[in-house]
Amino acid sequence: MRLSELFVRLAAFAIAAVICVVGARFAVATVETRSVDAVQIALQENGHDFATVLGDGLQVILEGEAPTEANRFRAISTAGSMVDASRVIDNMTVKASEALQAPEFSMEILRNDSGVSLIGLIPAATDREALTARFAGLAGRDGNFADFLETADYETPLGWNDSVDFALRALRQLPRSKISVRAGRVSVEAISDSPEEKAAFENELRRITPQGQLVTLNIMAPRQVVSPFVTRFIKDADGARFDSCVADTPAAERRIVTAAQAAGIEGRVGCTVALGAPTARWADAVTMALEAVDELGGGTVTISDTEVTLVGQQGAVQGLFDRVAGELENTLPEAFALEAILPEAPVQGQDGPPQFVATLSPEGLVQLRGRVSDELLNTTAENFARAKFGSNDISMATRVSDGLPGTWPVRVLAGVEALSSLSNGSVTVQPDTIVVRGNSGVEDANGIISRLLVDKLGSSAEFEVNVTYVEALDPIAALPTEEECLDQITAVTAARKITFDPGSANIAGEGASIIDDIADILRRCSDLRLEIAGYTDSQGSEGGNQRLSQQRADAVLDALRVRRVPVSSFRSVGYGEENPIADNETEAGREANRRIEFTLIVPESTEEPTALEQIEAEAAAAEQTGDEATE
Known part of the structure; x- marks a missing residue:
């Protein structure tokens, strides 16, 4: 009896244990399912669709690839708000972020009477001190210089250095300007004092624009004041x-x-x-x-x-x-x-109407001939012509005549002044008309002369102006290009050679007159980038020849500087016995190899190593040196 009761009790305990286990598992499954569903719904409602939810008993496991670390953190926080945070297991990954894009480097340069200002973002590899020193020099001693540049350690973009170099050269020309610099393109806004100065600025900036650069010019000139209108x-x-x-x-x-x-x-x-x-x-x-x-x-x-x-x-x-x-x-x-x-038909005598004629030849010879009313007018016309043409080369062939109109002196002097507006031509003065013909390097010469005659003679005056604009006579349009300047220098040095005293850098013989001719050419070629190269023959030591060639190139550069040639964009280089153009075994060949050459400086490549590349290159070189030392 007692034994059966024991078995009954044991069976009851076993049945109760099974029921508890089954109930516990059911409860855990229910909690797991509800937790997973609640977290999944919360994640979807908060836009975290990238996360998937798995249940492992009472634990909630988050898996998936989050776009950013911030999204991952928000997903974990959302799950922790639905179940106890200690139950949340993070198995999520974060999507690899793309490499940061290099910023667009840019620089704004402002120049006015107060000074120069720089603002913008430039590559960290830029020689900041040298750059600011170049721009600060344009502010002058009493001008202000403000540097608001920031740097970023990214690779220098292609064309950046050329753009900065052009901006500096443009800024030298433009005292009131704003220049915007980007890699490969430059925008220039400036104010000039006159339309002529505007044309000169535009012509010069186009001449010095590097190949491949996109340059936008917006140079404004105040309207000229015309009087009389x-x-x-x-x-x-x-x-x-x-x-x-x-x-x-x-x-x-x-x-x-x-x-x-x-x-x-x-x-x-x-x-x-x-x-x-x-x-x-x-x-x-x-x-x-x-x-x-x-x-x-x-x-x-x-x-x-x-x-x-x-x-x-x-x-x-x-x-x-x-x-x-x-x-x-x-x-x-x-x-x-x-x-x-309404004019009446003229009545003329056999000799025709009286005339006064003034002519100006292309060589600058001025001749005055025809009739004048008295000796005072004759002397006045001659002196006036000397003052207007700045020359003593005045030929007088006038004669005093009676019966001329009372307005004759005014008409004669107006004619001489009109002639001074021409490069060459003639003015014919008659009692009823003035005829001006010739050539000029000023596009609006017809208008200028017409306004002059109206101002001097009145609006009812009869005159004819027929002046042809000749571009070759225009001092602005006729400026030579860099290549034309170099061709002119080459022509001078091809026929004659700059010589030096034996073994020295002293310019000898007719070298001084050759440099005079070169200086005359260079004064018409502003802001020319030029290399003066010195060469020797192969006699003597290589190092001695290099030093001598450098000294001779420096001597030519100094000689041009003394002649007031702007040489800030020039460089002198001694190449010694390199690049012979003739056989050094003959005296004639050695003489030909001892020479000075002029070449245009071509902008260097803008593909400079970044700071990181330079450090890696130095580390690699040091490692190679260490390996060689170990061997």
């Missing part, structure tokens, strides 16, 4: 043309050009946009005057400030002229006054 239009048997055309705005210029084309002018035509217009309705007055000349079929109209002078052609119908002149007078803007002239 003159537009003069002529239509005759030779066609329609402007002697002078000025406008106060670009819109006014377009209106005037359109009216001129409608009146018969052909080809390319433009007006000078300038300050000095007497009224905002300048374009209205000019277009009305051009339409009047076209309706007459020919004639001349001169608008000088607010005075309008309409001159009809000889033989024009009086009634038509009166009607057109009357309509113009009544439609002109209020500020303008009209003078209408």
Whole structure:
């Protein structure tokens, strides 16, 4: 009896144990499932879809690849908010981050009367001290220099050094400017004092632009002030043309050009946009005057400030002229006054009208001939010509004559002054007209001379200006390129040779005159990058020859500096007996090898090693040296 009770009790305990185990497992499974579901839902609601949730008993395991370390941390925090944080097991990985992109290096340079400022991001491999020293030198002793540059340790981009070098050279030319530098491209904004200076700046900057550089120029020039404000239009048997055309705005210029084309002018035509217009309705007055000349079929109209002078052609119908002149007078803007002239046919004697002729030859010879009213005018005209042309080479062939108009002295002196605006040509002065013909290196020479004659003789004066613009005479457009400068130097040194005293760097013989000729060329070639190379023959030691060639190259550089040639962009190099051009076994060959050569400096490659590459190269060299020492 007692034994059966024992077995019953043991069986009850066993059954209870099994039930407890099954219940515990069921409870754990239920907790695991609910924990996994709760964490998974929370992760999805918070945008952490990259994480997957696994259950291991009471533990919650997170797996997956997080985009960033921050996303991984947020996923763990989200899981910890749903179950006890001690139950969360992190098996997630973080996606490998991409290498950081190198920043775009850039530099802004500002220069004005106060000094120079630098701001931007430059490569750490840049020689900061040398760079800032070059720019600080442009600020002058009393100018301020501000350096706000930052550096980043990334590889120097291709074209960066060329861009910085061009920016420095441009800054030397531009006292009021802002220059933006990027690798391979430079943007220049500047202010010039005049249109001529603007053209000179643009021409020089284009000349020194390195190959492959993208350069954007925006150089502004103040509008010139024109006084008197003159537009003069002529239509005759030779066609329609402007002697002078000025406008106060670009819109006014377009209106005037359109009216001129409608009146018969052909080809390319433009007006000078300038300050000095007497009224905002300048374009209205000019277009009305051009339409009047076209309706007459020919004639001349001169608008000088607010005075309008309409001159009809000889033989024009009086009634038509009166009607057109009357309509113009009544439609002109209020500020303008009209003078209408219909000339009569001239009555001339057998000798024709009296003349005074002034000519200027291409060589600069000035000749004055023809009639003058008295000795005082003769002397005045000669002295005036000497003052205007800066020359004593004045040929006088004038004669005093009676019966000349009272305005003759003014017309003669105005003619001489008009001639001074030409490179070569002639001026013919007659009682009723002045004719100016010739060549000039100034594009607006016709307008300048017309305004001069109107100012001196009045708006009703009759004159003809026919001046041709010749680019070769333009001191700006005719500037030689670097290659042309080098060709000129090569031509000088090909025929003659710079010689030195034996064994020394003293320039001998006609070497000084050759350097004089080279200096004359270089003064016309501003900011030229030039290498002066010295060579010797093979006699003597190699080291001695190298030193002698360097001394001779330095001597030529110093000689050019003494002659006031800007040599800041030059370098002198002694190559010794390298690169012979003839046989050193003969005296003639050795003489040919002892030489000075001039070459253009080509910008060096911008592919410079980064600081890291330089350190690695030095470490590799040191390791190789150690290995060799061990062996």
